[in-house]
Amino acid sequence: MKSINSYIDQLFAPTDDVLNHVLASIKENGMRSISVSPSSGKLLTMLVAITGATKVLEIGALGGFSGICLARGFGSAGHLTSLELEPAFAELAHQNLSKAGYAEQVTYKTGPAIDSLEELKAEGTTFDFIFIDADKENYKNYLEACIELAVPGALIVADNVLAGGSVAELAEPKKRYTEQMMEFNEHVANHPKLESILLPIGDGMTVSRVK
Numbered sequence: 001m002k003s004i005n006s007y008i009d010q011l012f013a014p015t016d017d018v019l020n021h022v023l024a025s026i027k028e029n030g031m032r033s034i035s036v037s038p039s040s041g042k043l044l045t046m047l048v049a050i051t052g053a054t055k056v057l058e059i060g061a062l063g064g065f066s067g068i069c070l071a072r073g074f075g076s077a078g079h080l081t082s083l084e085l086e087p088a089f090a091e092l093a094h095q096n097l098s099k100a101g102y103a104e105q106v107t108y109k110t111g112p113a114i115d116s117l118e119e120l121k122a123e124g125t126t127f128d129f130i131f132i133d134a135d136k137e138n139y140k141n142y143l144e145a146c147i148e149l150a151v152p153g154a155l156i157v158a159d160n161v162l163a164g165g166s167v168a169e170l171a172e173p174k175k176r177y178t179e180q181m182m183e184f185n186e187h188v189a190n191h192p193k194l195e196s197i198l199l200p201i202g203d204g205m206t207v208s209r210v211k
Helices: 002-012 017-028 038-051 065-074 087-099 113-123 136-149 178-189
Strands: 055-059 079-084 106-110 127-132 150-159 194-199 205-210
Touching: 002 038, 017 065, 017 087, 038 065, 038 127, 038 150, 038 205, 055 065, 055 113, 055 136, 065 079, 065 087, 065 127, 079 087, 079 113, 087 106, 106 113, 113 136, 127 136, 136 150, 136 178, 178 194, 178 205
Parallel strands: 055 079, 055 127, 079 106, 127 150
Antiparallel strands: 150 205, 194 205
């Protein structure tokens, strides 16, 4: 899986100066290097662009790598709302998106994402593209909340759904969230409000269209 992903990253999604700066800033600030893979980031850019999404929601900002990839998909025409538990992470992400030219096109909400999702629902806010990449134990809760915020036809993308390949029965070693991802994948695959597929890119992404 690693060699395949390296091949895809090198051939189809080499990182540029902007994204390399984001990765360096994450290390400099002592944060975990858990941004989406370059190819996963490029997929996000392409999906936003292909769907013409302009109201994008992200759960999990980290240092802004995925945020920049999402913003590149809508260019000057859209807006990103990013939910992040840690204020320091949100601040770094905002700095990096500003350097990338999206300072006026992103809004950060800090604190537990579940609470922020409830606030967005109360405000009547809707989205046409949603990306989930945060604490795995809440993936199912995030998904259900996001479905309520999504317009018909919106895409909901979730990262890390392969858990390093360990969701496959024979794959080892298991990760601490392997069972949670297995349950989430089953939930997504059989959800009556979604049409979904799992793409084995990066650490795996489910792509779901809201019916």
